[in-house]
Amino acid sequence: MKQFLIVIVILAVIAAAGTAASYAVSAGAVAEFVGGERAEEVLGHREVRFAFSGISQIPDSPRAWVFHYPSTDLVRLLDVTIYVTPKGQILRTDPHNLEQRLLGYRAADPTQ
Numbered sequence: 570m571k572q573f574l575i576v577i578v579i580l581a582v583i584a585a586a587g588t589a590a591s592y593a594v595s596a597g598a599v600a601e602f603v604g605g606e607r608a609e610e611v612l613g614h615r616e617v618r619f620a621f622s623g624i625s626q627i628p629d630s631p632r633a634w635v636f637h638y639p640s641t642d643l644v645r646l647l648d649v650t651i652y653v654t655p656k657g658q659i660l661r662t663d664p665h666n667l668e669q670r671l672l673g674y675r676a677a678d679p680t681q
Contacts, residue, residue, distance in 0.1 A: 591655040598657035
């Protein structure tokens with residue numbers, strides 16, 4: 570029984586480390602996409618979750634991290650959502666033209 574518990578603890582630690590690494594890579598990809606930490610601060614509070622059942626709006630419903638900003642003035646929208654693979658690839662953004670809107674913000678931001 571003791572060996573079984575040790576194996577369970579080791580598997581839990583490995584799973585936690587893998588989840589933390591995946592989150593770190595995905596969060597870094599989002600920060601790079603939006604133009605760095607300054608732009609991400611302007612986007613405001615974010616809610617992050619991992620969609621284990623997949624993203625139904627994307628073909629093949631891949632599993633992904635969902636970064637949701639419920640209220641932002643940066644892009645003159647009420648909410649922004651960015652879908653990112655566990656390996657850090659941006660799958661989709663809502664709104665679809667988020668990248669162009671962020672480019673406009675970066676051009677107007679003198680700190681960039």
